[in-house]
Amino acid sequence: MIEKLYQKQYERTKELVQNPDWFLEFGRVRKLRLIGLGAIQAAKAGNITEAANYARRQTFDIFEQLLSEHQVRLGIPGQDELDDQDEAREPVSQIVIHHSSRAEGISLTALNALHLLNLYVPVYQRKTSPVLDSKGNRQPIYSGHFNEAGEQVFYGYHWKVEQDGEVHRLLDDSALGWHAGDWEVNKRSVGICIDDDIGHKNPTEDSLAAVADIIKRNYPTLPVDAATIVGHSEIIHTSCPGDKFIDGWKNSLLERIAA
Numbered sequence: 001m002i003e004k005l006y007q008k009q010y011e012r013t014k015e016l017v018q019n020p021d022w023f024l025e026f027g028r029v030r031k032l033r034l035i036g037l038g039a040i041q042a043a044k045a046g047n048i049t050e051a052a053n054y055a056r057r058q059t060f061d062i063f064e065q066l067l068s069e070h071q072v073r074l075g076i077p078g079q080d081e082l083d084d085q086d087e088a089r090e091p092v093s094q095i096v097i098h099h100s101s102r103a104e105g106i107s108l109t110a111l112n113a114l115h116l117l118n119l120y121v122p123v124y125q126r127k128t129s130p131v132l133d134s135k136g137n138r139q140p141i142y143s144g145h146f147n148e149a150g151e152q153v154f155y156g157y158h159w160k161v162e163q164d165g166e167v168h169r170l171l172d173d174s175a176l177g178w179h180a181g182d183w184e185v186n187k188r189s190v191g192i193c194i195d196d197d198i199g200h201k202n203p204t205e206d207s208l209a210a211v212a213d214i215i216k217r218n219y220p221t222l223p224v225d226a227a228t229i230v231g232h233s234e235i236i237h238t239s240c241p242g243d244k245f246i247d248g249w250k251n252s253l254l255e256r257i258a259a
Contacts, residue, residue: 006058006062009058009062010062010065010066013062013063013066014066014071017066017071017072017073018071018073019073020073020080020138020140021138021140022072022073023120023124023141024125024138026117026121026125059117060110060113060117063113063116063117064109064110064112064113067109067112067113067116070151072116073140074140074141074142074152075140075141075142075152080133080139080142081133081134081135081139082133082139082140082142082144083131083133083142084144085144085176086144086174086175086176088176088187089175089176089187090188091188092173092188092189092190092219092222093188093189093222093228094185094188094189094190094222094228094229094230095189095190095192095215095219095222095228095229095230096179096180096185096189096190096192096230096231096232096235097192097193097194097229097230097231097232097241097245097250097253098157098179098191098192098193098194098231098232098240098241099193099194099195099196099197099198099199099203099240099241099242100193100194100195100196100197101197101199101239101240102196102197103196103197104162104163104196104197105195108160108168108170111155111160112153112154115154115155115156115178116141116154119154120141120143120178121141123178124138124139124141141154144175145171145175153171155170155171155177156177156178156191157170157171157177157179157191157192157193158170158171158172158173158175158177158190158191158192159190159192159193159214160195161192161194161195161207161210161211161214162195162210163194163195163196163203163206164204164206164207165204165206165207165209165210166210167210167213167214173190173218177189177190177191179191179193179232180232180236181232181235181236181238182235182236185235190219192211192214194207194211194241198241198242198244199239199242199243200242200243200244201242201244202244202248202249203249208252208253208256209256211253212256212257215229215257216257224254224257224258225254226250226254229250229253229254229257231245231246231250233245233246234246
């Protein structure tokens with residue numbers, strides 16, 4: 001039963017995202033995801049929070065699958081009139097540290113789907129200051145960023161660091177990542193994300209060492225100070241990268257970089 005409901009939602013969503021402006025119908029996607037059997041059962045049991053969480057996970061799973069199958073209509077260079085926002089990129093002058101706010105182990109394909117839905121969709125569906133082409137039409141979602149396989153990606157971060165210290169390069173420094181929640185900061189910064197929910201704990205020594213190594217190796221001319229290397233919470237009102245950063249492991253990170 002669960003598989004049939006998932007497949008039904010998958011097919012409905014697949015049909016929707018064939019349209020260039022599918023993001024305008026994202027509210028309908030939110031309704032579609034509630035048909036999941038687990039969500040229905042949780043709602044019947046009175047656990048609305050669990051129902052919403054299940055529905056959210058289901059939506060991300062479907063978009064991850066559709067993206068990997070190249071079924072989502074995105075901006076096509078040479079076919080669509082596209083806005084290249086990387087033209088606003090400035091020299092890197094700041095490092096912003098993040099955490100994933102979820103249990104470690106999110107795959108790159110899942111992160112890609114997550115950032116497409118959480119970062120790009122809200123910008124493209126907004127009523128004020130929409131992304132338009134020269135004819136005044138809604139532009140298909142376009143990041144201008146591609147992985148080694150030539151697939152368009154929507155990562156907000158430039159780097160992803162696992163708790164065991166493994167490092168993934170997500171975006172080139174020439175790419176403008178939508179990670180800080182502040183356009184002026186995005187234009188001149190690099191985002192580094194530690195893959196784990198460290199909201200109330202310290203990162204592992206391996207991950208901290210890896211973050212320090214990224215900064216030392218790739219941005220050796222940046223000042224090693226508290227104003228240059230900051231947490232996401234120092235840019236906007238958020239708990240990221242955790243309540244132990246500013247008065248705790250931020251100092252340890254700066255010491256490692258300076259060593």
